[in-house]
Amino acid sequence: MMSKFAGFLALYLLFGCSTDKLNDISVSESSLANKEVVLDNVIACAASNENDDLVSVFLYPRPGATNIRYYETTDTRLDKNDFDNYTLVDFPLVDVFNGYLKKFEVPANKEKWAIVSFDEAGLTHVSNPIRLKQETKPTEYLPQNVSINASSNMPIFSWTDGTYDDTVIYFQVVSDQLGNLISGTYTIEKNFQFYKLDNVVLNITKSTPENLNRNQPYKFTMLAVSEDNWVNLFTEVDFTIE
Incomplete structure (x- = not known):
């Protein structure tokens, strides 16, 4: 680098x-x-x-x-x-x-x-x-490593790494109940607030998304990626705006 x-x-x-x-x-x-x-x-x-x-x-x-x-x-x-x-x-x-x-x-x-x-x-x-490191560093699936504060329609997502300590960037997706991507963002930090771009280093969201709705199911997906593009940690968590 x-x-x-x-x-x-x-x-x-x-x-x-x-x-x-x-x-x-x-x-x-x-x-x-x-x-x-x-x-x-x-x-x-x-x-x-x-x-x-x-x-x-x-x-x-x-x-x-x-x-x-x-x-x-x-x-x-x-x-x-x-x-x-x-x-x-x-x-x-x-x-x-x-x-x-x-x-x-x-x-x-x-x-x-x-x-x-x-x-x-x-x-x-x-x-x-x-x-590809499926033998030496198989991807971990740890939904318990994600915390979600969904007390508003701008939920805050935070997470911790798993076993591997060489993650350099995190990819986050918020999707709806049909699996449609609502936002796709990258951060260096281990947190993201929908839909604030203060700490976002790359945004693949095609247009500004609408506010999330209360009592409607959503999914948060996070990939922790190493410098050689291997996913160390893959998490998916369902949530609903309170």
Whole structure:
């Protein structure tokens, strides 16, 4: 990072997910040949699933994004910054929050590096390398680590880390009972108040959301993400405005 916090934040504001750069790229025919590539310009991260032997590779497809693809190396010993080490793999693309986000569900057979890409405005945009760590650091699912003060229609969410201490950014989603994303924000701090942006470092909410309604069920989802884009902690908690 460029001074740790400053560099990491700068890359997130450029729609990256870590500070690693893909420098001196040698592009092969099997990956991203003959395309003008925009580096560090796709938000993506990955988590091991709680109830099956799959890894979910999440991404935010900006409006207009097409041709979303997933690439992976054979293992983690290969140079993550060399596109020649990545192979295009055709996994189904699954909607998250009714399509606001997407994910690939990847067999958790081996730890490796992964990259996702999409086309936008005639260019191919790629994520930073994602380190799949389902064996060495399986994602923790700890809803009890989240506290919610829902005494007003601007609830306050706070949380604590789990076992792992290398989280560098937190992604929060407030969604409705139908699973529609209401707000999607990133903070460095372990708290967020709906819908105040004072401590938000990246906001993927497309428009200012309406106030939350009393006696209506909502869900709060939080992902704690490490610098190499692995989700250390994944929590989901239902709540209702009091």
